[in-house]
Amino acid sequence: MNILHKTTLVGLMTSLTLGACTSNFEEMNTNPNLIGEDDASAKYFLTELMIRPYIPARYAYWRANIIHTDRYAGHFTFGQNGNWWSDELGYSYNVAYTDAAWDHYNGLLGTVKQLLDFTQPGGAFENELTHAVVLILKSHYFQLYTDTFGMIPYSDVFSDEDISLPKFDTQKEIYMGIIADLDAAMAAIGDNTTTGDALENLGDNDVIYGGDLQKWKRFANTLKLKMAMRAQGAEGDDFSQAAINEALAAPLLEEGESALIPKDLEISQWDYSTYGDIWHNFGAGSDWTVGEELVSFLRDNNDPRLDQYVKPSEGGEFTLTRPDQAEDEEGYTLFPKRTNFLKEVFDEAGATYTWDDQGDAIVINMPENTNYIGQPVRLSGEMSQLLPFGFFCKPSDMVIQQKNQGGSATPETVLLSAESYFLQAEAALRGIGSGDAQELYQMGIKEAMRVWSVDDAAIDTYLAEEPMAQLNGTMEENLEKLAIQRWIAHYTDGYEAWAIVRDTGYPASLAAGVSDYELYGPGTITAGGYPQRLRYGSSLQASNPENYGDANSIQGPDMQGTKLWWAK
Numbered sequence: 001m002n003i004l005h006k007t008t009l010v011g012l013m014t015s016l017t018l019g020a021c022t023s024n025f026e027e028m029n030t031n032p033n034l035i036g037e038d039d040a041s042a043k044y045f046l047t048e049l050m051i052r053p054y055i056p057a058r059y060a061y062w063r064a065n066i067i068h069t070d071r072y073a074g075h076f077t078f079g080q081n082g083n084w085w086s087d088e089l090g091y092s093y094n095v096a097y098t099d100a101a102w103d104h105y106n107g108l109l110g111t112v113k114q115l116l117d118f119t120q121p122g123g124a125f126e127n128e129l130t131h132a133v134v135l136i137l138k139s140h141y142f143q144l145y146t147d148t149f150g151m152i153p154y155s156d157v158f159s160d161e162d163i164s165l166p167k168f169d170t171q172k173e174i175y176m177g178i179i180a181d182l183d184a185a186m187a188a189i190g191d192n193t194t195t196g197d198a199l200e201n202l203g204d205n206d207v208i209y210g211g212d213l214q215k216w217k218r219f220a221n222t223l224k225l226k227m228a229m230r231a232q233g234a235e236g237d238d239f240s241q242a243a244i245n246e247a248l249a250a251p252l253l254e255e256g257e258s259a260l261i262p263k264d265l266e267i268s269q270w271d272y273s274t275y276g277d278i279w280h281n282f283g284a285g286s287d288w289t290v291g292e293e294l295v296s297f298l299r300d301n302n303d304p305r306l307d308q309y310v311k312p313s314e315g316g317e318f319t320l321t322r323p324d325q326a327e328d329e330e331g332y333t334l335f336p337k338r339t340n341f342l343k344e345v346f347d348e349a350g351a352t353y354t355w356d357d358q359g360d361a362i363v364i365n366m367p368e369n370t371n372y373i374g375q376p377v378r379l380s381g382e383m384s385q386l387l388p389f390g391f392f393c394k395p396s397d398m399v400i401q402q403k404n405q406g407g408s409a410t411p412e413t414v415l416l417s418a419e420s421y422f423l424q425a426e427a428a429l430r431g432i433g434s435g436d437a438q439e440l441y442q443m444g445i446k447e448a449m450r451v452w453s454v455d456d457a458a459i460d461t462y463l464a465e466e467p468m469a470q471l472n473g474t475m476e477e478n479l480e481k482l483a484i485q486r487w488i489a490h491y492t493d494g495y496e497a498w499a500i501v502r503d504t505g506y507p508a509s510l511a512a513g514v515s516d517y518e519l520y521g522p523g524t525i526t527a528g529g530y531p532q533r534l535r536y537g538s539s540l541q542a543s544n545p546e547n548y549g550d551a552n553s554i555q556g557p558d559m560q561g562t563k564l565w566w567a568k
Helices: 010-015 018-023 042-051 057-074 095-106 109-119 128-149 169-190 212-230 240-248 277-281 291-298 330-346 381-386 417-430 436-453 456-465 475-489 494-504 545-555
Strands: 259-261 318-320 356-357 361-366 414-416
Touching: 042 109, 042 128, 057 277, 057 494, 095 128, 095 330, 095 456, 109 128, 128 169, 128 212, 128 277, 128 494, 212 414, 212 417, 240 417, 277 417, 291 475, 318 381, 330 381, 330 545, 356 456, 436 456, 436 475
Parallel strands: none
Antiparallel strands: 259 414, 318 361, 356 361
């Protein structure tokens, strides 16, 4: 499927700068060799803004998503025997890898501003309703951007003044600005269902909702609720409760309304990438496994998403050899501790295997494609020789489907309808919303499972029989279940899954960080703490030093361990 066939102008969007694109529109609208006056429409440009934040080109997909956020979320792991990298990669600061994430988000500012200018009153494609959709997309983009880095340029970027060195706004200011934009967009949409007729109608160029404005309105309200819930309890918060009350009193995303983008399994990876591009084109040295917490929660609770998310361990016969004492004193000394640790991982997973300890070597036999064992997250690079790929689960074919080979892939997540139900359930539990928390919770689970094509019969069995589907504990136990279900639902959406861990503290084993450095790797985060943000792009220190310094003096040092406003 090629989701970009709907317009021949999408590629043009990335090749035009803000100034050039605006100044050339008179020519574009009069030159028949460019865009005819009767053919010009904002929808041909809007598709790019709907896709690019969520499906970057391969460089950013690899370095930002897989190396950082998917792994901070505890979903993916490196460091196996034969892997190019230790699982400390990403936890240890690497300027090139972090810059890829910063450059991806910062590089979209011009695209956002173009569409706002084009669709606002007096713009080249003036349309109040299309402008409302752009405001919603802008809002979600900035939510992702600020929840990754913290303080970022915001208000100055969209100022009428020509500001070359924008200040960094606080997260509180950004959150309030986003919610104001969402309110304005929802008010503009009102009862309208489309942005207009003919060229004014977004139609199929809206690859998320097909031009359905009421779904966009519910998307905006759900995003508002999520951000307001996240802001609750943060220092100086004086707006979240009112926003929560407003959001809960208005329609939210409903069944079957998840904002998803179909994976394009045809277009070049250099333009729009997928997990499969990295998996199949980089070679075995870049492959990854799935984290222990995720596999364990799925396996131990009979979750029907298990086989949709992962493949069982390949199994086979493996020999773990004790290092030579003269060549590797530490490896020799720690061999018993490290191998016993692995044995405990296997036993906790209920794995079937044999373990033959021969002194200087241990021979392990596992049946093929039988066990579901997740790899402990953030293992030290010194452990790699003891970590064959065959021990651990790998991503399912739905995750790593190769392009141009047939088959299907799970869609790219923008915002899940499951979030709507989970957030309403949390509000009910906390006494700041109404409704039946248990019913809302189970609706969230059902919606999350449907995204992964789990059939309703399997869902109903899970909801009826599994303790994990019941909010029948203490308040904290119920909030933990809610947080974990949200975190599970955001598999392959590392940015949001990581934010959920930072915000809620669950899964607790991830949020605690690591302390035993004979097994785990602290990276460059003080005391092995859990990563709280990505560092800013390295160019800022030279290009905008004063505002960069001001941000650090307010927020805290430009380090991975510095907590964001809502996580403190």
